[in-house]
Amino acid sequence: MTVSNSLIEEKLKTAEEIAQLLPNHVTMGCSGFTPAGYPKLIPQAFANRIETEKKSGKTFSINLYAGASTGEELDGVLAKTGALKLRIPYQSNSYLRNLINQGETDFIDMHLSHVVKYIEHGILPKIDVAIVEAIDVTNDGKIYLSTSSGMSATYIKNAESVYIELTDTHPLELKNYHDIYLPSHHSKGGPIPIINPQDRIGESYVQVPPEKIKGIVRSSKPDAATVFKTPDSDCQNIAAHVLEFIQHEIKMGRIPKEYLPFQNGVGNIANAVLASMAKDPKFHAIQMYTEVVQDSVFDLIDAGKLEIASTSALTFSELGLKRFHENISAWKSKFVIRPQEISNHPEVIRRMGLIAMNTAIEIDIYGNVNSTHVMGTSMMNGIGGSGDFTRNSHLSIFMTPSLAKDGNISAIVPMVSHTDHNEHSTMIFVTENGLADLRGCPPKKRAELIIEKCAHPIYRDKLRSYYETALKVSKGKHTPHDLENALSWHVKFLKTGSMK
Amino acid sequence: MTVSNSLIEEKLKTAEEIAQLLPNHVTMGCSGFTPAGYPKLIPQAFANRIETEKKSGKTFSINLYAGASTGEELDGVLAKTGALKLRIPYQSNSYLRNLINQGETDFIDMHLSHVVKYIEHGILPKIDVAIVEAIDVTNDGKIYLSTSSGMSATYIKNAESVYIELTDTHPLELKNYHDIYLPSHHSKGGPIPIINPQDRIGESYVQVPPEKIKGIVRSSKPDAATVFKTPDSDCQNIAAHVLEFIQHEIKMGRIPKEYLPFQNGVGNIANAVLASMAKDPKFHAIQMYTEVVQDSVFDLIDAGKLEIASTSALTFSELGLKRFHENISAWKSKFVIRPQEISNHPEVIRRMGLIAMNTAIEIDIYGNVNSTHVMGTSMMNGIGGSGDFTRNSHLSIFMTPSLAKDGNISAIVPMVSHTDHNEHSTMIFVTENGLADLRGCPPKKRAELIIEKCAHPIYRDKLRSYYETALKVSKGKHTPHDLENALSWHVKFLKTGSMK
Structure with missing residues (x-):
């Protein structure tokens, strides 16, 4: 007041x-x-x-x-x-x-x-x-x-x-x-x-x-409450792959035992990852250096695992906000609200070595990501901070369910219809089917990993078929493409309503 | 010795x-x-x-x-x-x-x-x-x-x-x-x-x-001497557009009067830009924070304009090296040779606010850049530091002649066949025909600027025609594309040897 x-x-x-x-x-x-x-x-x-x-x-x-x-x-x-x-x-x-x-x-x-x-x-x-x-x-x-x-x-x-x-x-x-x-x-x-x-x-x-x-x-008008869905099984599977991978990276000495700060995009998949960390006894003091904190942070607080969340916004549901208000004096040391110029600053992101987790609209077999344009032409939401974080973080993870529109869209395509994050900057891809670690892989190895680990089984043969044709017809064998058909999945969807 | x-x-x-x-x-x-x-x-x-x-x-x-x-x-x-x-x-x-x-x-x-x-x-x-x-x-x-x-x-x-x-x-x-x-x-x-x-x-x-x-x-084996061509008229025109633009930016208060450090890619266009700066009385104390320094730096030294060149390599011709050796004691304050981890470090690049100048293989009408893959599949040289600099510099300039292969290739295409630098990160494009400043432009404005300022006149009508069709047939009017024909210029070149 x-x-x-x-x-x-x-x-x-x-x-x-x-x-x-x-x-x-x-x-x-x-x-x-x-x-x-x-x-x-x-x-x-x-x-x-x-x-x-x-x-x-x-x-x-x-x-x-x-x-x-x-x-x-x-x-x-x-x-x-x-x-x-x-x-x-x-x-x-x-x-x-x-x-x-x-x-x-x-x-x-x-x-x-x-x-x-x-x-x-x-x-x-x-x-x-x-x-x-x-x-x-x-x-x-x-x-x-x-x-x-x-x-x-x-x-x-x-x-x-x-x-x-x-x-x-x-x-x-x-x-x-x-x-x-x-x-x-x-x-x-x-x-x-x-x-x-x-x-x-x-x-x-x-x-x-x-x-x-x-x-x-x-x-006296409150922020519009965020609708908060219970993570579905795809989200939970994605979260499980991510958590397993982070533990693997700690074991390999690439992430220190005390972790690195997490950046976490908005939405159900991001929430599922935090909820899973809260439940998993292998995860302890979590630091976040991110743009937006949502209700999922309460899971970490309840589990006694939130060390700090640096953010540019606290976006809570009505219930979440109530709880935040009740604890507002006690939680002062747990949150910092920063200008987005600082929350997203490449200098700081690169120095700290964040673990960035963002969602993709579509991914291609060589690791390029479209996170903004539906079928290459219609804006979904925008790139937001995903470029700032992907380009400069220690580890960049992109997550998406492998299917959309009742299976009529495959999130894994031969070539993305718009590129927001390219093969040089992307690292890890996760769908409910599995995780592909593309770091240190030349293009052909990347294609194989993405198709076999991430694509949905109903599109896997079709992707293999595209890739095999590309290997044959492509002039350059470094990043083989059948340019006549590279965007044919999108064209087909626009004409028929399905990539199938 | x-x-x-x-x-x-x-x-x-x-x-x-x-x-x-x-x-x-x-x-x-x-x-x-x-x-x-x-x-x-x-x-x-x-x-x-x-x-x-x-x-x-x-x-x-x-x-x-x-x-x-x-x-x-x-x-x-x-x-x-x-x-x-x-x-x-x-x-x-x-x-x-x-x-x-x-x-x-x-x-x-x-x-x-x-x-x-x-x-x-x-x-x-x-x-x-x-x-x-x-x-x-x-x-x-x-x-x-x-x-x-x-x-x-x-x-x-x-x-x-x-x-x-x-x-x-x-x-x-x-x-x-x-x-x-x-x-x-x-x-x-x-x-x-x-x-x-x-x-x-x-x-x-x-x-x-x-x-x-x-x-x-x-x-006793020396470095292989770099072959150093005299800049042709395309390179000189590109350089002139760049210099005029930099002066404009100074006038607008976006670049301080004492400039910002320049990063300059390798090759004839980059050399032409430095040579032109050396000759132009409006340019004075030049700082470079770059990967590679070539013979063109001598133009700046001769003109008394080189303040400092931070680099990861001194790549001189036989004659240039001789001159460097003769002055090696006197020039100590003019050069620093750094590990590429430092010359290319996002933290430092972002902080200093570089003016980055790199070359493109092809550019599309929305400002995406291909700097690595010929016709989307064959590796030319690689991304090198161009991503590090483009992504984090104050100002990013991409330069290319508008034609290649005797005019059979247009460097401006409807959609790039590979994306190394995307529309969110690119800013300024220069060909011998002109300069397009895409900062703060929504996609359709970008398309108009690139076609009218940068494309070669022999491909301009064809690009306009693609764009006009895209405006009509595209489902989304944010970034209009005719997906069936977005890569058709490349397909045509592969089949006929020409995009014409």
């Missing part, structure tokens, strides 16, 4: 009043990283205003930047106005996704670690206003963010006007969880002084000249 | 004697990074021995690791024995390239920054012997490398036996040029303390227990 002060009293407005202050063609930098800590009232009020003015013939065109994807009350309501012309750097809202794939909304699918630079260097349209959810703001302009850090500090710094949704949905102890530090561009400032995930190097607030705050609205 | 000491006297052997000591199935870690500082006598003697023993029916199988590509006297002579089963991590020898593309020799095309870890963690076959060219070795086992650093320190550290080719082709002052520092794995040891390209953080020698040195051979 935020208390009041003269700055808050002076700037207090309604969401509707603030919505009236937003100009047409506005570029908004909003807080939020996954459905956590994003503004909920001003966007809805702005959407209402757009709809009203549209009726009198006015056309709006707005740009929306956030940390990553956000909730329906930001991405959804603004997308539905039809006024959203540009969205960066990641999204997962179904309505917005449709607009992007219909060619209505421009989406620049960026490495999260590039966003600060692209904004501060004027590569992207300049930010006019920052709209951030906060739990408190002081008279001298210290803004205490809520459940995510994301891009908020950069948006606040670069916007001309700052609007705050002051939420009372979190205890003020949440203040202590943030570590706000923005690195300098280029060598100025020297190395980023993070050696371990728990290192705190910044402040717990974002400082802004108080006069830049142009409006504050009080909010 | 090396002097003698008791260790050298005690270990002195002929190349033939050492060649006899190398076991069958040996895995050799050799010095050399480009045709600089690689062993020349022992490999030839070993090749001779293999040829001799082959005649009596013995079959050899050997693995060769080096820093990058090397000269004919290492890569060529061993490839020609037919005994070379595995080569990492980069090559450019035509005979070896043929073996790889015929499927005879396995080649693992690796990011140079991954090699140390893959070797030390046993992902790749263990190194049995290190064979390194050096200019001196002390009684207590300090090995002073010659014109490259590459992987030598790691190979010496991990090999059971070390063999040295002690060359008298360089003055002993070359000792002062090296800065040997191997970072720890994971966070141990903290940040790599390099802030500026001239920072020296290690020793000028590689320390080895003297008893590990099993043989020394004296050599």
Whole structure:
């Protein structure tokens, strides 16, 4: 519950009043990283205003930047106005996704670690206003963010006007969880002084000249609760393969006995891995250096295994959030909430040597990964941080069930229809069928491993057949391909609804 | 000219004697990074021995690791024995390239920054012997490398036996040029303390227990001279576009007035860029943080513009080397020779904010780059450091002439046949026709820019036609593709010898 002060009293407005202050063609930098800590009232009020003015013939065109994807009350309501012309750097809202794939909304699918630079260097349209959810703001302009850090500090710094949704949905102890530090561009400032995930190097607030705050609205609207499915047997099998592999790597001396920090993507597979670690007596003090922490972290806490989780957002279900609030004083040493520039920084990721675990849409027989484009042309969610982590981690693991669409899609294909992570950077692939360790394998060995270990049995013969033909017809025998048929599985799916 | 000491006297052997000591199935870690500082006598003697023993029916199988590509006297002579089963991590020898593309020799095309870890963690076959060219070795086992650093320190550290080719082709002052520092794995040891390209953080020698040195051979064989062509008009046009762009970026405040360190790939285009900088009065104190320095650096020196060149190899022509030797005392402050683990380290590259300039084989309309595979299947040279630099630099520039094979190949294609650098990581593309700045552009805008700015006029209509069809037939309008025809240009070339 935020208390009041003269700055808050002076700037207090309604969401509707603030919505009236937003100009047409506005570029908004909003807080939020996954459905956590994003503004909920001003966007809805702005959407209402757009709809009203549209009726009198006015056309709006707005740009929306956030940390990553956000909730329906930001991405959804603004997308539905039809006024959203540009969205960066990641999204997962179904309505917005449709607009992007219909060619209505421009989406620049960026490495999260590039966003600060692209904004501060004027590569992207300049930010006019920052709209951030906060739990408190002081008279001298210290803004205490809520459940995510994301891009908020950069948006606040670069916007001309700052609007705050002051939420009372979190205890003020949440203040202590943030570590706000923005690195300098280029060598100025020297190395980023993070050696371990728990290192705190910044402040717990974002400082802004108080006069830049142009409006504050009080909010009691909670983050949209994350739907949390029980992992199915595919997820559990994938998790089991991953855990076995990590133990093998420890045995081989490639991962120290005390582990390395884990980065863990969003979703059911990632959750299954953490749940399995919580249950497996071979796993003990777990460190996470990641973008998003979900409810699955409670499994580790319950098992007494969570040492530290460094993240850019706490994305909990309603029940999870309740539990977090109850323990908010006790758990301060277990979480650090960082700007995504730091959570995803290649310098820090490479130095610490993370174990990165992300999901793929499709994988090809040579180890290239598509994690963004369905059938090569339609955006799913975006690359997010998966490139930052894959490219610089000690160990990169990609996970996916081997089938999709009732078996009509094989996640293992001859050639991916879009490449987000290429054969040079990828290492380990896991499906429910098995794990392929491609490190140190030339291309042909990789093809054999992926087909035999990862592909679903119903597609294995078809993959073998493609590969054998490729071996025969390919001009180059280093990475044999039958170029006439390399994308034929996708073409077939588009024509018939099945790769079979 | 090396002097003698008791260790050298005690270990002195002929190349033939050492060649006899190398076991069958040996895995050799050799010095050399480009045709600089690689062993020349022992490999030839070993090749001779293999040829001799082959005649009596013995079959050899050997693995060769080096820093990058090397000269004919290492890569060529061993490839020609037919005994070379595995080569990492980069090559450019035509005979070896043929073996790889015929499927005879396995080649693992690796990011140079991954090699140390893959070797030390046993992902790749263990190194049995290190064979390194050096200019001196002390009684207590300090090995002073010659014109490259590459992987030598790691190979010496991990090999059971070390063999040295002690060359008298360089003055002993070359000792002062090296800065040997191997970072720890994971966070141990903290940040790599390099802030500026001239920072020296290690020793000028590689320390080895003297008893590990099993043989020394004296050599007077120089590095193979690099053939150095005068840049053609395409190269000069590309260079002009690049220089104009860099000045524009300075004006926009994205590159500081004092520049950022340049990374510059190998070859005629790279040389043309440096030569143009030397001539252009708008360019002054140039810093390089790169893998390889070639003769083109003399243009900068002559113009009084070279501040520092950090590199993993000095690859000079005969004339260039003569000039280097004459100035070797005076130029000590102008060069640092580093292990490739440091020259290519993502942590350092990201921190310094390099301007990376590399060449592409082909580029597609959405900004994906193929820099390794001709027609998707045949290895050209390898990814080398281009991935390390592209992925982590402040600015990444890809350069290529827009045509190849007398105009029968367009370097701009609908979809690349292999992806080494994807749309998320690439930024700037340059051909002789123009420059496309793709930063902050959604896919369709990228396609328009690449076609109009970079493609050769003779292929522009054909590219427009592909793109227009893609816009119509593509299910997703985010990254429109006509998947049935996305690779049809390559298929046509393979069938008819032309993309026309």
